[in-house]
Amino acid sequence: MDYEEFRKSPRAIWARAMGQRIKGARLALGMTQEQLGGRLGTDRPRGKGTVGKQLISLWENGINEPSVWDLIAISRALGASLEYLALGSPHNLEPLNPQKPSRRRG
Numbered sequence: 001m002d003y004e005e006f007r008k009s010p011r012a013i014w015a016r017a018m019g020q021r022i023k024g025a026r027l028a029l030g031m032t033q034e035q036l037g038g039r040l041g042t043d044r045p046r047g048k049g050t051v052g053k054q055l056i057s058l059w060e061n062g063i064n065e066p067s068v069w070d071l072i073a074i075s076r077a078l079g080a081s082l083e084y085l086a087l088g089s090p091h092n093l094e095p096l097n098p099q100k101p102s103r104r105r106g
Helices: 003-007 010-028 033-041 053-060 068-078 082-087
Strands: none
Touching: 010 053, 010 068, 010 082, 033 053, 033 068, 068 082
């Protein structure tokens, strides 16, 4: 798969959308990438090191995806739910397996 095909893939589209939600939440708090990185450094698993603005920029632009641990730390630092950051507004979500309610015959 070449780069253009990847950019159009569902995973790349999801990564860009998640990055925009991270960026939007950060900007809504008036926080810089450096400030967010400083908050994340204290909430990461031992041995993961600090987070610089370059890594946050990669996440926000959908070039790289945060690990689950980093996404949890981002959620805490921004006061945003994991569901919102990863999937968007819960009001816009459709069930993954929509099923019609069963009717009981009685």
